Amino acid sequence: MTMSEHPTGIPIQLEPLVTRILAPNPSPYTYTGTQTHIVGETDVAVVDPGPDDPAHLTAILDRIAGRPVRAIVITHHHRDHSPASRPLAVVTGAPIVGAAAHYRRNDNGAADPSFDAGYRPDRVLAEGDTVSGTGWTLAAIATPGHTSNHLAFALPETRALFSGDHVMGWSTSVVSPPDGDMAAYMASLDTLLRRDDRVYYPGHGKAIERPHRWVRSMLGHRRQREGQILRLLAERSHDLNDLVARMYVGIDPRLAPAAARSVLAHLYDLRDRGAVTGKDGVWTTL
Secondary structure, eight states, X not given: OOTTTSOXXXXXXXXXXXXXXXXXXXXXXXXXXXXXXXXXXXXXXXXXXXSOOXXXXXXXXXXXXXXXXXXXXXXXXXXXXXXXXXHHHHHHOOOEEESOOOOOBOTXXXXXXXXXXXXXXXXXXXXXXXXXXXXXXXXXXXXOSSSTTOEEEEETTTTEEEEETTSOBSSOOOOOTXXXXXXXXXXXXXXXXXXXXXXXXXXXXXXXXXXXXXXXXXXXXXXHHHHHHHHHHHHSOEEHHHHHHHHSTTOOGGGHHHHHHHHHHHHHHHHHTTXXXXXXXXXXXX
16 A cells, blocks of 8 residues: 555545545554544544644544544554544544553653653543444454553444554554563454454554454464574574564664564563563573
8 A cells, every 4th residue: 555545634435334534644653644534424433533633633524524423432542543632522522432541651761752641531441342323333342462551443333343553454563561562462363363353444554354364464473573582592692682683684774673672572471481581681591
């Protein structure tokens, strides 16, 4: 998918109940940008309104066209997903619902800059909680891993799933400790495999029309990375930067920090399972 195939600010009708609008925030981490989804016909929900960008907010409001907004639904509170919830709520009067607000700090004690520090939901949703309107329902599915508070939302009327950043249509998710957790991420992928959703509409990238096949590929990719780590540490001890350099040959330098966070998440998971140990930043097998 290219920007010309999916221009920013232009509503794309994916099915009668679902419209997608791409925000103008492309980057190495967001691909072509964040995808906002509008659900419903006579009244609507807005899933992940995206960054606080005036042009994007205008595009959302133009598509809503004065219809009642029953809820502004947030999968997780990263800065490319939730900030526009606040100006959208002011204009529409709709409640902000979904992921819990929380501000866990990084390993060094600093606030995580990827989190939307101003996010304050009116209602926190848990597994099985729903919001609804005329002819549509959104049911929360707990999918921690990418973030500890990540939710996906099922649309049972059409068997669609809004997968946020847990399953994306262009790349695997970044899992960044301490908030991101690899064991939780893998368990959440298994949760999705037990469902019968027809299609995923992710926060970034193309619609996923064979979701079970895609989720199995995500699980396989993570197991492959885990195997790489174990093989490298079986040869000799490595620090995190050594592992990333060996595992991600030729990576875009802009993505190296994200790769390092996911490798660290794998190391923590392997440590918790008794397979590796780390001391002073150097990791080895047990």
